Amino acid sequence: MKALLSSTPVLWFLFLFNLVVAAAAPFVVDGAQGVMTAVGxxxxxxxxxxxxxxxxxxxxHGA
Structure with missing residues (x-):
């Protein structure tokens, strides 16, 4: 499982998907829940x- 989660395509997916959700969450979900979703x-x-x-x-750089 660790090898799968540390592969480059999976890391790119996690980075981009979570970044988009974090940016959109405060506008989609109201109040503290939206803010906490964005933070998480x-x-x-x-x-x-x-x-x-x-x-x-x-x-x-050689070795």
């Missing part, structure tokens, strides 16, 4: 984005 989805999106950035290896 934003945290997941940020985590996926950080994993994507950490997964990039600089090329041409």
């Amino acid at each position: 989805m934003g945290v997941v999106s940020l985590g996926a984005g950080v994993s994507l950035l950490r997964g990039q290896r600089p090329s041409g």
Whole structure:
């Protein structure tokens, strides 16, 4: 399961989908529930984005 969740396509999906939901949630759901949904989805999106950035290896640096 860890290998699936750390694959690049899955991380891109998690990043983009959760980012869109986080941006739309306050407009679709009223009140505190919309805000908390946006915060939760934003945290997941940020985590996926950080994993994507950490997964990039600089090329041409030898070992």
